[in-house]
Amino acid sequence: MTKMNFNLSDGLFQLRRALMDKFPSGGMQLDDAQTDELVAFLKELGVMAQRMENEISRHRWNEPALREQIAELEAELARPNTNVRLFPVVSRPLPGGAA
DSSP, X not given: OOSOOOHHXXXXXXXXXXXXXXXXXXXXXXXXXXXXXXHHHHHHHHHHHHHHHHHHHHHHHHHHHHHHHHXXXXXXXXXXXXXXXXXXXXXXXOGGGOO
């Protein structure tokens, strides 16, 4: 999820507006087709919500774990007499003799 997704909130507000427009008094009766349409729309919104929850969960778990791994590696590198070494940076010529 690289950009903000407002489909879920927009869909919920759209549903509210549609229900209030069709049934301003608050009382409503749905026929079979309307019920099927409402159920399908609610399922679609539920799927969107679940995807967003999964993405948020991924970020909440993965980012702290990555920071912890980096901190452990930095601590290991800073420890005296460790056998962990960084590979030296070696400059290599570019193909075709380009500089």
